[in-house]
Amino acid sequence: MSDEESKAFEFVIGSLSIEERAEFESQVLSDKAKEDDLNFWEYHLSALNTQSDTLQPRAQTWDAIKAETSPPASSTPTTRSSAKWLSWLPWGVSIAMSFALVIALSVGQFKLDDTLAVPVDYVAVLTDDSGQAMLTAITEGDSKNMWLQWDEIDLKSDQDLQIWALSKSDHQIRSIAIINNQNTQTLQLSDAHWRLITDAESLILSVEESGGSALDEPSDVILAKGVCVRLNRQEKTT
Amino acid sequence: MDKDELYFNLISSCALRDQKALEKLYQMAGPYLNKVAFNIVKSEDLSNDVLQEGFIQIWKNAGEYRIDKAKPITWMTSIIRYRALDRLAKEKKHSDKIEDRNVEEGDHLDQFPSSDRPDTSAMKAQDSSLLLECMETLNDRTKESIKLAYLQGFTRDDIATKFNTSTNNVKSWLKRGAERLKTCIQTKMEASV
Numbered sequence: 001m002s003d004e005e006s007k008a009f010e011f012v013i014g015s016l017s018i019e020e021r022a023e024f025e026s027q028v029l030s031d032k033a034k035e036d037d038l039n040f041w042e043y044h045l046s047a048l049n050t051q052s053d054t055l056q057p058r059a060q061t062w063d064a065i066k067a068e069t070s071p072p073a074s075s076t077p078t079t080r081s082s083a084k085w086l087s088w089l090p091w092g093v094s095i096a097m098s099f100a101l102v103i104a105l106s107v108g109q110f111k112l113d114d115t116l117a118v119p120v121d122y123v124a125v126l127t128d129d130s131g132q133a134m135l136t137a138i139t140e141g142d143s144k145n146m147w148l149q150w151d152e153i154d155l156k157s158d159q160d161l162q163i164w165a166l167s168k169s170d171h172q173i174r175s176i177a178i179i180n181n182q183n184t185q186t187l188q189l190s191d192a193h194w195r196l197i198t199d200a201e202s203l204i205l206s207v208e209e210s211g212g213s214a215l216d217e218p219s220d221v222i223l224a225k226g227v228c229v230r231l232n233r234q235e236k237t238t
Numbered sequence: 239m240d241k242d243e244l245y246f247n248l249i250s251s252c253a254l255r256d257q258k259a260l261e262k263l264y265q266m267a268g269p270y271l272n273k274v275a276f277n278i279v280k281s282e283d284l285s286n287d288v289l290q291e292g293f294i295q296i297w298k299n300a301g302e303y304r305i306d307k308a309k310p311i312t313w314m315t316s317i318i319r320y321r322a323l324d325r326l327a328k329e330k331k332h333s334d335k336i337e338d339r340n341v342e343e344g345d346h347l348d349q350f351p352s353s354d355r356p357d358t359s360a361m362k363a364q365d366s367s368l369l370l371e372c373m374e375t376l377n378d379r380t381k382e383s384i385k386l387a388y389l390q391g392f393t394r395d396d397i398a399t400k401f402n403t404s405t406n407n408v409k410s411w412l413k414r415g416a417e418r419l420k421t422c423i424q425t426k427m428e429a430s431v
Contacts, residue, residue, distance in 0.1 A: 001413065001416060001417040001420065003413070005416075006412065006413040006416045006417070009412070009413075009416035009419075009420075010387075010412055010416075012316075012388070013384055013387040013388040013412070014278075014319065014323045014387050014388065014391055014392075014393075015387040015392065015393055015394050015397070015408075015412060016393075016394075017393065017394075018327050021323075039307055039308055040420075042308060042312055042316045043308060043309070043312055044368065044369040044419075044423055045369060045388055046309075046311070046312045046315055046316075047367060047368075047369040047370050048369070048370075048385060048388050048389060049270075049274055049315060049389075051270050051311070053270070053273050054269035054270050054272070054273050055269060055272045055273040055276050055282075055285065056269050056272070057268050057269065057272045057285075057286055057289050058282070058286050060286075061268075061272075061286045061289055061290050062261070062264055062268075064290050065260070065264065065290055065293045065294060065297075066257065066261070068290075068294050068297075069257055069260060069294065069297045070257065071255070174254055190253060190301040190302060190303075190304075191246075191250060191253075191303065191304060191305060192249075192250040192251075192253030192254055192300065192301055192303075193253075193301070195250055196254070216255065
């Protein structure tokens with residue numbers, strides 16, 4: 001084991017000097033081998049701790065955390081009921097387009113362009129109120145990638161697009177991503193956002209001020225909406 | 239739903255800015271994480287500060303958590319430990335306390351888990367116990383050095399002071415200890431496949 005390899009071990013146990021810690025922290029961001037070593041030692045050395053060994057925190061500690069993590073006073077709740085949107089879009093059009101795409105996918109893998117064949121787990125075709133497809137979103141679970149195919153959308157320079165998921169389980173609407181460039185073709189989803197997709201009844205595309213919705217809810221400018229359809233593995237691979 | 243899954247769901251909810259989930263996570267893991275911090279910073283004032291900073295980081299970074307990289311409790315423990323180590327360095331009190339620590343009544347590694355004090359928590363996976371088994375293959379000096387660093391935040395210099403040796407010697411002990419542990423863990427993992 002080289003000095004460099006043992007750095008991950010010493011970083012985790014905490015015996016490095018301040019300078020060495022800072023150096024390792026910067027290196028690990030761009031070095032997959034170091035990151036793997038770090039994860040290895042964090043995992044195995046955690047056995048030295050005993051979870052039954054506890055010390056009750058002071059009451060004011062939670063109060064301070066709560067204050068730090070609370071939304072700004074001017075903000076409204078982070079989710080809103082879906083009832084307002086349920087009657088908005090021509091559901092028949094959206095459902096029909098999504099299932100048409102599912103049929104297309106079952107014949108062969110979807111191609112976003114000439115070179116990229118995309119495996120899929122979930123697909124949603126987001127249409128406007130006239131039934132025009134504005135965005136096709138395809139999500140794959142292994143990589144947690146979401147591929148986006150856009151129709152032309154006119155945006156002002158101080159506006160962004162935002163994709164939202166409407167939950168099947170609690171009918172709340174939550175943000176998936178803020179898009180400031182329609183050239184964006186892929187998004188890397190976090191585990192949390194992937195779970196939103198798996199629970200999504202539909203996806204919504206809204207126009208927001210630059211930086212996304214300040215209220216964590218869609219603006220009144222809803223561009224498109226479409227049901228989120230899950231494909232089974234057979235459909236994915238045939 | 240096992241504890242890992244529950245923690246994972248709560249962290250996922252935190253990523254969606256669900257403060258109730260953070261509160262539940264805090265109620266479940268806070269006392270353990272506070273103890274982890276306390277073992278390093280040796281002060282309830284500081285451990286509560288560390289816990290506060292750590293949970294705010296958990297809240298902010300929840301969206302980046304990947305369960306394929308680390309178990310939820312490992313991820314949270316790492317955040318708290320690194321914050322505690324940072325605080326220890328910042329306070330610059332540690333080295334002044336080394337001698338005091340050595341003579342403090344009851345401040346012995348026997349207080350901390352070892353292979354003859356198995357953790358009964360359901361969270362402990364079989365793999366985790368490999369480390370404890372492999373620790374037993376190390377000599378007492380190296381084993382104690384690793385525990386002092388990991389559990390109490392001792393630096394190489396602190397360990398050298400405790401054992402009345404040079405910092406370079408401690409560096410060698412830790413390096414050889416890491417080599418032996420890694421080989422032992424990997425051998426046992428391969429054997430169990």
